[in-house]
Structure formats: C-alpha cells, structure tokens
Amino acid sequence: MMFSTEPRRAKAVFNVLRGRRTVSTLFAGLTYDCLSALDSWHGVPMEKFLASLQELLTAGDLATPMEGYVQLTTAGAAHKEQLQATLYQPVAFRAFQTIDVRRFTAISALALQVASQAVHHQNRYYPLTTDPGIQAIVKQWFRRQTVAHLGEQLHTELTTFLQSLPAPLPTVFVASISGFENPGQTDQQLATQLDKTPLEILVMRKDLACRWCLWLETQPQSCLATLLQPLVKSNPVTPSAWQTYQTVQQGLTVEQVAIQRRLKLSTVREHLLEVAILVPTFPYTQVLTPARVQTLTEIFADQPVVANWRFEQVQTVAPEMDFFWFRLFQIMRCQTNAA
Amino acid sequence: MQREQIYQLLKQKYGFDEFRPGQYEVISQLLAGQDVLAVLPTGTGKSLIYQLVGTIMPGLVVVVSPLISLMQDQVARLNYQGEKQVAALTSQLSFGTRQQVLRHLNAYKFLFVSPEMLKQPEVLAAVQATPIALFVVDEAHCISTWGPDFRPDYLALGQLREQLQPQRTLMLTATATTQVRQDILAQLRLPAAQQVVYSANRPNIYLGVAAVANEDEKRQMLQQLVVTVKGPTIVYFSSKRQTDLIAEWLQSTTGLRVAGYHAGLSGEDRFKIQQQFMAGQLDVICATSAFGMGIDKADIRLVIHYHLPTSLADYVQEIGRAGRDGGQSLAVLLYAPGDEQLVRNLNDLTSASANEITQAFQLYQQNITPHDDLGQVLQFYWEHDYTVEQVTKIFEKRQRGKNDELRQLLAYVQAEGCRRAVLLAHFDEPAPTHTNECCQLKGDSLPVAALNLQAPLRAQTPPNPAWESILDQLFLQNS
Numbered sequence: 001m002m003f004s005t006e007p008r009r010a011k012a013v014f015n016v017l018r019g020r021r022t023v024s025t026l027f028a029g030l031t032y033d034c035l036s037a038l039d040s041w042h043g044v045p046m047e048k049f050l051a052s053l054q055e056l057l058t059a060g061d062l063a064t065p066m067e068g069y070v071q072l073t074t075a076g077a078a079h080k081e082q083l084q085a086t087l088y089q090p091v092a093f094r095a096f097q098t099i100d101v102r103r104f105t106a107i108s109a110l111a112l113q114v115a116s117q118a119v120h121h122q123n124r125y126y127p128l129t130t131d132p133g134i135q136a137i138v139k140q141w142f143r144r145q146t147v148a149h150l151g152e153q154l155h156t157e158l159t160t161f162l163q164s165l166p167a168p169l170p171t172v173f174v175a176s177i178s179g180f181e182n183p184g185q186t187d188q189q190l191a192t193q194l195d196k197t198p199l200e201i202l203v204m205r206k207d208l209a210c211r212w213c214l215w216l217e218t219q220p221q222s223c224l225a226t227l228l229q230p231l232v233k234s235n236p237v238t239p240s241a242w243q244t245y246q247t248v249q250q251g252l253t254v255e256q257v258a259i260q261r262r263l264k265l266s267t268v269r270e271h272l273l274e275v276a277i278l279v280p281t282f283p284y285t286q287v288l289t290p291a292r293v294q295t296l297t298e299i300f301a302d303q304p305v306v307a308n309w310r311f312e313q314v315q316t317v318a319p320e321m322d323f324f325w326f327r328l329f330q331i332m333r334c335q336t337n338a339a
Numbered sequence: 340m341q342r343e344q345i346y347q348l349l350k351q352k353y354g355f356d357e358f359r360p361g362q363y364e365v366i367s368q369l370l371a372g373q374d375v376l377a378v379l380p381t382g383t384g385k386s387l388i389y390q391l392v393g394t395i396m397p398g399l400v401v402v403v404s405p406l407i408s409l410m411q412d413q414v415a416r417l418n419y420q421g422e423k424q425v426a427a428l429t430s431q432l433s434f435g436t437r438q439q440v441l442r443h444l445n446a447y448k449f450l451f452v453s454p455e456m457l458k459q460p461e462v463l464a465a466v467q468a469t470p471i472a473l474f475v476v477d478e479a480h481c482i483s484t485w486g487p488d489f490r491p492d493y494l495a496l497g498q499l500r501e502q503l504q505p506q507r508t509l510m511l512t513a514t515a516t517t518q519v520r521q522d523i524l525a526q527l528r529l530p531a532a533q534q535v536v537y538s539a540n541r542p543n544i545y546l547g548v549a550a551v552a553n554e555d556e557k558r559q560m561l562q563q564l565v566v567t568v569k570g571p572t573i574v575y576f577s578s579k580r581q582t583d584l585i586a587e588w589l590q591s592t593t594g595l596r597v598a599g600y601h602a603g604l605s606g607e608d609r610f611k612i613q614q615q616f617m618a619g620q621l622d623v624i625c626a627t628s629a630f631g632m633g634i635d636k637a638d639i640r641l642v643i644h645y646h647l648p649t650s651l652a653d654y655v656q657e658i659g660r661a662g663r664d665g666g667q668s669l670a671v672l673l674y675a676p677g678d679e680q681l682v683r684n685l686n687d688l689t690s691a692s693a694n695e696i697t698q699a700f701q702l703y704q705q706n707i708t709p710h711d712d713l714g715q716v717l718q719f720y721w722e723h724d725y726t727v728e729q730v731t732k733i734f735e736k737r738q739r740g741k742n743d744e745l746r747q748l749l750a751y752v753q754a755e756g757c758r759r760a761v762l763l764a765h766f767d768e769p770a771p772t773h774t775n776e777c778c779q780l781k782g783d784s785l786p787v788a789a790l791n792l793q794a795p796l797r798a799q800t801p802p803n804p805a806w807e808s809i810l811d812q813l814f815l816q817n818s
Contacts, residue, residue: 109607116813124421128610130414132426133436155814162806174806179813183614186607189598192590193803 001084003062005077006307007069008032014049017041019096021238023270026277027327030334031307035277038236039096040206088200092210097236097278099217104231105209106131109178110138111227112154116179118142119151128178141227153223161215165208168194172204173212236278241271245279248272248287254324269324276331284332288325295321296329306333340370340395348391353420359384361537365509366391369473374508374532376479376523380541381513381659382637386413389475389509390422393448398472398506400449403457403496405481407431408602408609410451413477415610416635417449427451428462431606441465454492457499467503474505476527480512480652483522487737488689491719497528508532513659514539514652517767539655539766543662544642546758546778547671547785548751557673561585561645564671565623566593569640569792571616572623575657577646577681579603579627585645586625596620596800601627622797628657637664640792644672647682650744651751651765667776667790674752679745686741691717693731700727755781 002013012028019039029035053070056062061076072080095101106129113128127135162170171194178184185193187201194201216228235242247257254272258265276282285293299317300309314326345366349355358366361379368375369392379385393400404410410427417425424447426440444450444465456462476482476496486493500508510523510532524530549564551557565572574589576582579601586599598612598621615621617636628648642661648654654672662668691699691713699717702709709715720730751761758778760770771777779785787793804812 112813119814119816124419126415126419126610126614129606130411130418130425130427131432131436132440133433151814151816155810158810158814159807162810170806174809174813175803177809177813178611178614181618182809182813183611183618183620186598186604186611188608 001080002032002034002037003070003072003076003080004032005072005074007065007071009068010053010070011068014046017049018044021274023273023277023327026274027331030277030331033338036094038093040090040093042096042102088196088204088207090203090207090210092207092214095210095213098233099210099213099228100231101206101209101213104213104228107134107137107227107231108212108224110134111141111224113178114138114142115145115150115154116177116182118147120180122180125180137227144226145223150223157219157222157224161212164215165211169204169208169211172201173208176205237275241274244268244271245275245282249283251286254287273324273327273331276328276335280335282332282335284328288328288332292321292325293329293332296326300333306330306337342367345370345391345395348394352391352394353387359387361535362388365535368533368535369507369509370395372507374510374529376510376520376529376532376534378512378515378520378534378536378539380537380539381656382663383513383537385477385511385513386416388511389473390417390420390449392473392507392509396472396506398470399444399447399466400473400475401457401466401471401503401505402449402451402475402477403454404451404477405453405485405490407453408606409478410453411606412613412635413451414449422449424448425451428456429453430456444469454490454496454499458492458495463499463502471503471505472507474500474503474508476508476510476523478512479510479523480515480519482526483515483519484650484652486522486526487733488691488716491716494526494719495723497526500527500529513656514766516652516765519652538763538768540759540763540768540771541655541659541662542771542776543665544658544668544670545776545786545790546658546762547669548758548779549671549673549785550752551673551675553675557645557675558585558588560673561643562589562593564641564643565589565595567794568669568787569794570595570622571619571636571639572641572643573639573657573660574623574625574643574645575628575648576625577628577648577685581645582625582627586623589623589625594800595622595797597623597625599625628653636660638666639663640666640668642668642670644670647672647674647678647748647752649682649685649741649748651748651762652744654748654751655762655766667792669785669787669790669792671785672752679749682745682748686738686745689713689716690738691734693727696731696734697727700730753781 002017009028012025013032013034015022015025016029016032016034016038017040019042026035029038053062056076057064057070060073061079062070063073064070110128117123117125129135162173172190175185175190187198187205190201191198213228216222216224217232219225237245244257244261244263247260248254252260254268255265258268261268272287276284295318296314299313303309309330311323311326314321345363349358361377361383365375365377365388377385377388389400389402402413404413407427407429410429414425414427426447428437428440428450432440440447441462450466452462457466481490482493482496508527508529510527515523520534520536524532549560551560561574565574574585576585582601583599586597589595590597598615600609600612604612612621612624616624639661642658644654644657648657658670661670695713696717699709699714700721702714703718703721709718717730747765751758754761757770757773757780760773763770775786775789
C-alpha cells in the first residue's frame, strides 16, 4: 500500500511508518504522499519490514529499479488496486501526528475495564495492564468519577461514537474491550469470526483507536476527555521546532532566530523544514523572500514532477544559494500541488 | 508471631482456614529468622508464602523472576488479591515510569525484577537504599539450568544478594533434584539455609505416553485426545509456529474453542486468552513451554505434550498445572521416533566449543562488543575474571547435564515398567505402589473411562452476541 509505480526509497518509507521525524524522512513522506501514515507502525522492527518487502519482491509485486529503491510492477499495481477495493482502508491515521494514540489506547483500555468492573461492583479482577504509570493515571481518573453514573455515561458516549461507524467497526471495537465477565477477543479470534486476516483486524483497530481519539477531541464533556487531553499536541511539530517557527513568525530572519535561540543555523533550518512539511499554513514567501521564489520558479519552470528536481540544477544557475532554500521551495511546491 | 496470629491473617487476608502443604512450614521458618529453599509442587500457592511474610515483616519484598510475562502475571494476581503496592520493573516500562518507581520504592511492598534488571547500577542503588524484608528467588532452579549458558546473570545473584543485605532469603521452585538444590544454595552463598522439600509426586495426575509412528499419527492422536478426554486442556509445544498452526487446525477440525499462547503475543492478547481460559470460554490452549507459568486455573484436566520437554523437571512442572483442585487428571506425552533430535537442537543453541570460547575471549580482549547471544553470555564470564579453561569446563559440564536430562527423559518415555517410579527416582524419591490409576504401562491403552475422564457432550458454541448487547453487559448494571 505504501509503494507506487514510481521508485521510492524503501528505508524512507520504513522511517515514515515507524515515525522517525528527520527532515529527510518527512520530505520523503511528503513527496510519496504518505505522510498520513507517519508513525502509524511505531516500533515495527526493520527485519519485519524487510521480510514483507522480500515477500512482495518474490511475488513479483515489487521490483528494485536501483539499489535501495522499490517500485510496483504492473502486476503489483493491479494487486494493490484490488486490495484497496477489498481490504479495510484506514481513514484516521493522521491522529498519530498530534495524539499519543498508543498511550491513550493503553490507558483507556484499563479505564474501561475498571469502569465496567465497578458498574458490576466487582473489585477482585486481574487488571489488563500492570504498568504502574498507567495504573496510577487510571486510579486518579477513577477517583474523580461518580461511579453511580459512570457506566451509563460511558454506554451513551460509546453508543453515539459507534453508531457513527460503518460495520464491522463497532463489532471490532466492542469485542476488543476487556471488562466484567468479558475478557474481550484477540485479533486472531475476531479475524476468524469476521472472516478476515488478523492483520486487517489490527489495521481496523489502529484506525478505530485514531477515530475514537479524534471523536473524543470534539467531546470535551466526555468522562474520558481528561485522559486524552494530556496526550494531545496542538500541532504535529516537535516542541523545539515549533518554538523556532514562532520566533520566525515574529518577523526575524533565519540568522537572527539562530542567535536568539542559541541554536546552530543548520538546526534552525531543519526546524523550519519540519514545520513547512507538517504545517500547511507555513509562510513560505516571507521566509523564502520573493526574489528567491522567482529564481527557483524560473529554474524549474518546465519540470512539473517536484520529486525529480536536483539541487545541482540550482547550483549551476545560482551558486550562492543554499540547499535549504531549494528544499523549502520544493516543499512549497509539493504543498501547492497537493492542495 | 504466634501460630494463631498467622492463621488469623490467612483467614482475614485470603479467606482460607488451612495452609496448603509446606506453606506454613516455610512461613514459620522465615519468621524465625531462617533463609529457606522451598521445593513445593506446582499449585501449592508459593506466592502466598512471600505475600504473607511481606505483610508481617516491615520492608520491601524483592522477587527475582525470570520472565516479563511471569512477572506481569504475578503482579496482576497480587492486584487481584487486593495488594496495591506492587510493581514489576521491566524493560517494557517507559523511562518516566521506571524512574518514578525507583524514586518511590518505599511506597511499594513487592517489587518484581529480573536478575539482568536488578544488576543495573541505578536499580541496584535504589533497591540497596531500601530496607529489604525478604529477597525471593522465584523459579530458583533457573540458577542451575539457565545460569551457566543462557542467563549468566543468574550466577551473579549471590553477590547481588549480599550487596542488598535482605533480612531473609527465600528460594522457591516446584522441582529440583538434589544436585540442583545444591547448585542453588552454592550460587546464592547460603549453605546453611533450611530446605523444605515436598514430593514432586502428584498422584491425581495419571501419567500416559502415546508412542506414535510419525507426525501425522501424532496429530491424529492429539485430535482424538482433545475430543474424547474431558478438558480444559493445555497442549505444550516447543515451537511458536507449531503452536499457532496446530491451534488453528484443532479449532477448525474439532469445533472446540482453541487458542495459541506464546511469547510472540502482545500483552493484551495474552491477558485475553488467559482470562478466557480461566472463565471457561476456551476448551484448549496450545502453549509454548516457557509460557503459562502464570496460568492459575484449578480444574485443568488434561495436559498433553506435543513435543518432548527439555527435562523431567520441566515435565513435572508443566503437567503440574493439571488437577490443582485435586480432581483426577491426565498427562499424555506424545512421542514419535526422532523427537529427541528437537531437544538436542535446542540444547545445541546454547552450547559452545572450546574454540568458540577462545575466539570470544580474544574479541573481548580487543574490546569488540559481541552481538550474538553466545558472545553476550560469555561476556559475563570475562567481566567476572573467569579464564577460558574455567568457562570451557562450565559449558562442558552444562552440556553433559543436558544430555543426562534428555537420557532420563527418554528413560521415562521408553520405560517398560512403572513410569511414575522412573519419574520419582529422578528426584531421589522412592517408587510408589503401582495401581491402575498410576500410569500407563507400555502397550496398555489409556484408561480414560476408568479414570472418569470422558469428554461430556459439548453444547454448541452460541453465536457471538451483537455489539450493542456486549456494550450493555459491560456498562449497564442490570443487563
């Protein structure tokens, strides 16, 4: 699903999936149009990724046009299209960029278990997780709830959320909950029940977790809102890059920002590239300056495929121009093309 | 503390009137100031011993445990019993949580930790700064069986224990030969510790061995057993892959509710499968041998070994999960000619020739960090100033030990006479009188009916309820 008939750098795709936030990974994600999958397979080991890649290569779905790059074959493209039509396609993975979905999933799973057991006045049960950090958060949360209403409130909220989802997502969501007299089902068991593969169930559950987080963000009155809130960032950018960006917005030049923030110029530039890739409202013209925009526009006037641009082309025309300006301009074009 | 007070505490805290065999003896010796090595069969309630002593004595109870999954199960069980001040310090905790636990060790009563984690300077310093009531080495046989060539940090426990200066030390295991017991005491530097040793014999578990000609026949035999013998059932495998494959095959061919259970599962899946099994929602669990140590289910009727275990001690421990309620149960070991090769292959994984050991030492001298498992195991020895000759001897001794264990296991499988006698002889116990309820003699069929272990007619599994009604059951009180 992550490849196309154009060559893509396999390692960059892997780094997008596991959420490595270097500018080169983010830029690859932008040009490959797969930034929405950023961090969606956090922690997946390289060996597993390589093994899957090898399987696709052996099956003839992928080919390696040059070392380190892979692209879909005609058969692979047809196969992808067919799978896209038949397999569940995630729609909310963007939540991984601004919400710690994985931690919320772990915390909320315990919260739901604690609530369900409390509704049935059961205080002897095996907790879903023994992580002392998560237990402490849920304990604190639970103390602030009114147990008499908690069950009904959760029931109402979850029903509203689940009714907004297509089948079989509500079944997958509810069957995964562990609670009173209900240990919940594993992906394997749900796969058998719904005649799907465990991997497809896993994708559904990841997407459900994202959908639920995004839904809860719009429900500040929810009894689970306080558990989600500390895990939400206002933007997808790292805090330090965001601080740099805010300083730039005050009208300072890149050099001035470096001095004020006591950072290396290269770090400030990396920060700005990160923000440009992840924040669509980035003030390109202010940072790039109209003169540079004009020079670069002229250089690449007859090259519509942004990913194919080479910095050497800039160097021959404007040798004084830094790589940073070229990359920023490239990002700007990718964003406008996407828009 | 007086005997009556201890019994009162047992009643008040756990709701029991009586201790299980061995529990009181160990508790009273610990309270009298002794260090104790306790060999108590699976299902005796070994954790109750340190829980109760921990309640009585001020200070932290440090439990050294070999597996993350086992620690998590133990913490969950203590939580279940109402103990709140419990934590397992594992590599799965986030950095922040781990720091939090270490900074507030005084707030905990029970700390579960692996030998590798305990030796980390930061962890050791924090634990050292906390008064320790009891230092528990759970699954203490690991010192002898895993220490030399797999988890060498088990060999450093003696030194760590001395650094921690606990008031008492308790070494717990379900099975240990005389040799293993000696190893444990020597390694922990506690030659004067009291030994409380109970018989490895579990008379309510009938011992069977099904010799089959090949893999196909083995599968058929397995299928026949799980269908015709009363469950709940655990089937043990030595490979993760087989566990999943056969679980799926059994489920689709028998209509039984079957799940695979092994180290590859997520914590969440492990939790769900364990809880389903405990709640009677699964008929059969297909598990790898290292797992399932935490399964706390009293009415398991059938334990089948699809592959050979690595030793008779492991076998006794694994079949010991059957019949904890005292009811008649059955253990069947499936054996096809050549099965022992799989055990040999596993043993070879941790073996090392004199040449390999010498090479590893040379790399160490050149300050090259080893990346393979063997290199990392050997690193321990070099860091503790062992010579190549000493290490070679240790590895040779362990391999000889493993070969002996395999030979004794095969003697059990191929026994012409009473198998239980062979099994107990391994633990230096006298032969029991052989009866019809004891074990399957070569050539006999399994007396399933005579043992009253025929599978009852199974009701059809009801269809899965709609999500709305599951949600009702979860969160509405009178649904």
